[in-house]
Amino acid sequence: MDNTLYEQDFYTWTYQQSELLRQKQFDQLDLSHLIEELTDLGNRHYDQLESRLMQLIAHLLKWKVQHWRRSNSWRATIRVQRTSIDKLLRRNPGLKSRIGEALAESWTEARDLAIAETDLPDNNFPEICPFILEEIMNPDFFPEP
Numbered sequence: 001m002d003n004t005l006y007e008q009d010f011y012t013w014t015y016q017q018s019e020l021l022r023q024k025q026f027d028q029l030d031l032s033h034l035i036e037e038l039t040d041l042g043n044r045h046y047d048q049l050e051s052r053l054m055q056l057i058a059h060l061l062k063w064k065v066q067h068w069r070r071s072n073s074w075r076a077t078i079r080v081q082r083t084s085i086d087k088l089l090r091r092n093p094g095l096k097s098r099i100g101e102a103l104a105e106s107w108t109e110a111r112d113l114a115i116a117e118t119d120l121p122d123n124n125f126p127e128i129c130p131f132i133l134e135e136i137m138n139p140d141f142f143p144e145p
Helices: 003-008 010-022 031-065 072-091 093-118 133-137
Strands: none
Touching: 003 010, 010 031, 031 072, 031 093, 031 133, 072 093, 072 133, 093 133
């Protein structure tokens, strides 16, 4: 297959590969790049899960630690992230088995983000995530100080 098309015009390459699949011209497919792109596509969904969890947990931490600055904007961000995570998991049920891993991997970044955004000392934030997954995803859960 033409590596230069993949490297020079990814958009056209994707449509070409789709058309080859539709026509069942499997011998013409750029298999090595297709495999790479399919793997990357799956990883992007996992990365999105991690990113949304990080944003959600950071806002839950800010809600808990900086309670005097609570705002409708924070509440909206918490709700939007929960809804987006629910939708992502509904559309990609295989990710459900990795949500614990994603939670663990996003915790440190969430804590760091909350510290940076509040400008409060590190010791105001727990070293270990104070929330369990059920709380994090519960639409009625907003932690108290």
